[in-house]
Amino acid sequence: MSEDNIMAAEVFGFFTEIGIINQLSTAILAKSLPEGVHPSHFSILNHLVRMGDGKPPVRIASAMQVTKNTMTHSLKVLQDRGYIMVAPDPADGRGKLVYLTDSGRRFREQAIVNVSEAFGHIIGPDQLGIMRRIGGDLLQMRKYLDENR
Amino acid sequence: MSEDNIMAAEVFGFFTEIGIINQLSTAILAKSLPEGVHPSHFSILNHLVRMGDGKPPVRIASAMQVTKNTMTHSLKVLQDRGYIMVAPDPADGRGKLVYLTDSGRRFREQAIVNVSEAFGHIIGPDQLGIMRRIGGDLLQMRKYLDENR
DNA sequence: ACTATCTAGTTCGACATAGAACCAAAGAGG
DNA sequence: CCTCTTTGGTTCTATGTCGAACTAGATAGT
Numbered sequence: 001m002s003e004d005n006i007m008a009a010e011v012f013g014f015f016t017e018i019g020i021i022n023q024l025s026t027a028i029l030a031k032s033l034p035e036g037v038h039p040s041h042f043s044i045l046n047h048l049v050r051m052g053d054g055k056p057p058v059r060i061a062s063a064m065q066v067t068k069n070t071m072t073h074s075l076k077v078l079q080d081r082g083y084i085m086v087a088p089d090p091a092d093g094r095g096k097l098v099y100l101t102d103s104g105r106r107f108r109e110q111a112i113v114n115v116s117e118a119f120g121h122i123i124g125p126d127q128l129g130i131m132r133r134i135g136g137d138l139l140q141m142r143k144y145l146d147e148n149r
Numbered sequence: 150m151s152e153d154n155i156m157a158a159e160v161f162g163f164f165t166e167i168g169i170i171n172q173l174s175t176a177i178l179a180k181s182l183p184e185g186v187h188p189s190h191f192s193i194l195n196h197l198v199r200m201g202d203g204k205p206p207v208r209i210a211s212a213m214q215v216t217k218n219t220m221t222h223s224l225k226v227l228q229d230r231g232y233i234m235v236a237p238d239p240a241d242g243r244g245k246l247v248y249l250t251d252s253g254r255r256f257r258e259q260a261i262v263n264v265s266e267a268f269g270h271i272i273g274p275d276q277l278g279i280m281r282r283i284g285g286d287l288l289q290m291r292k293y294l295d296e297n298r
Numbered sequence: 299a300c301t302a303t304c305t306a307g308t309t310c311g312a313c314a315t316a317g318a319a320c321c322a323a324a325g326a327g328g
Numbered sequence: 329c330c331t332c333t334t335t336g337g338t339t340c341t342a343t344g345t346c347g348a349a350c351t352a353g354a355t356a357g358t
Binding site: 007008010011012013014015016017018019020021022023024025026027028029043046065112115116119120122123124126127128130131132133134135137138139140141142144145146148149 | 156157159160161162163164165166167168169170171172173174175176177178192195214261264265268269271272273275276277279280281282283284286287288289290291293294295297298
């Protein structure tokens, strides 16, 4: 095995680990959400609350790291459920703006409670320790990958 | 915000970071693989080489953390491409055994080269440092989540 | 030995997501 | 102004993944 391949194995192993953790945590999240609400939908609601609503879909898409078409689809689901409202952007004929509805805010509040409880049962002090320990490194890694893709 | 919610925000933020890193790294991997070969397929070939082939699909599925039906689907793709062979398990009438073909081994060798090159361009010494630094913690986290789901 | 339970694999239906092609509006450069 | 390029959003198609239901073979408990 060449030098490059040794490094590749290391890198690949690392990202494999990341992938599995992501999958397991997503599964936990999915199970603690009501039927028909995907983690990505919850994630969008969360983003709208934390970063403020009234943003165009394309901005949300880039923040969530998904493509525009995926965002179109997800927003349609959220709109059908009455959690958001999408209005044309008065300042840009092409654009739209996404607003949370009261129902959406209430739903998100309740979901937070359920999710908190689910993770509270699973995440122990050791795990919390790990998260705090490696959180900074993960953030740095994410930023780097994001900027160099 | 309650205590629980504060912790939830922390936990959720952590897994969000993990999710984004996973997505970005998967995208890099996907782009360095030939058309029609998904990262998960590559992952299966890799697993067969590293852990040895001649294993039943259900074992591979549990190792890769995907469901049986997903594995059935992925194996069909790999089989259609001639990278693996699936034979009935002589010791278990229900079971099958998965074998790598020569073509599959060659393909994987070549893919490793491409993937190594792609990641070599992107991953710098800082990133490698991060990986080595937090690899142990990630492993521990993965095992914990795996055992407590 | 017989039944009940479990396990391996498949099939079906649903859904999130990506990529490509497309339209319409905005912006830039002459 | 007028074109060229860029940008926001949608539509279409393909694919990976999951959950649930199902079949067939294995295993355990009495």
